[in-house]
Amino acid sequence: MILNRRTHIQRSLVILVIITVMIIPDVLMELITELIHLILEVLAEVAHISFEWIESMLDHLIEHELHTELHETQTIVFYVIVTILAGPLYFLARRMPRLYFFLQDKMLVSWAFNKARVRLYWHDLSFNDKIKLGLMTLSGLYIASFFFM
Numbered sequence: 001m002i003l004n005r006r007t008h009i010q011r012s013l014v015i016l017v018i019i020t021v022m023i024i025p026d027v028l029m030e031l032i033t034e035l036i037h038l039i040l041e042v043l044a045e046v047a048h049i050s051f052e053w054i055e056s057m058l059d060h061l062i063e064h065e066l067h068t069e070l071h072e073t074q075t076i077v078f079y080v081i082v083t084i085l086a087g088p089l090y091f092l093a094r095r096m097p098r099l100y101f102f103l104q105d106k107m108l109v110s111w112a113f114n115k116a117r118v119r120l121y122w123h124d125l126s127f128n129d130k131i132k133l134g135l136m137t138l139s140g141l142y143i144a145s146f147f148f149m
């Protein structure tokens with residue numbers, strides 16, 4: 001009974017989402033876009049505040065330990081930060097060509113596999129199913145064209 005009720009609730013939610021997407025796609029797309037924008041903005045702000053905090057701590061530490069003036073402290077902190085960031089960037093630059101070729105090989109294998117799978121699927125369809133699939137694709141492209149106008 002509980003499993004059956006849970007299944008009905010899940011199916012109802014799926015139907016509700018489908019109806020919402022069909023009725024107000026522009027509002028839904030704007031909501032998703034604004035949510036992504038908000039998340040990226042908050043992440044950028046947290047990263048900026050964290051960097052400023054680290055820089056301020058380094059300023060105070062260097063000024064206190066080395067007894068330097070403001071300009072000398074800023075110069076030393078700049079070079080310390082560049083040194084700290086140069087190490088990971090160097091190792092990342094050393095790994096990038098290998099990662100690029102690995103991803104390129106994976107993409108080519110995936111492309112060939114999916115292409116063969118789609119051809120096999122298309123070959124196994126009956127004529128009526130091919131017409132249905134073509135009409136569904138055309139109607140989907142027609143509905144999607146409303147987003148780009």
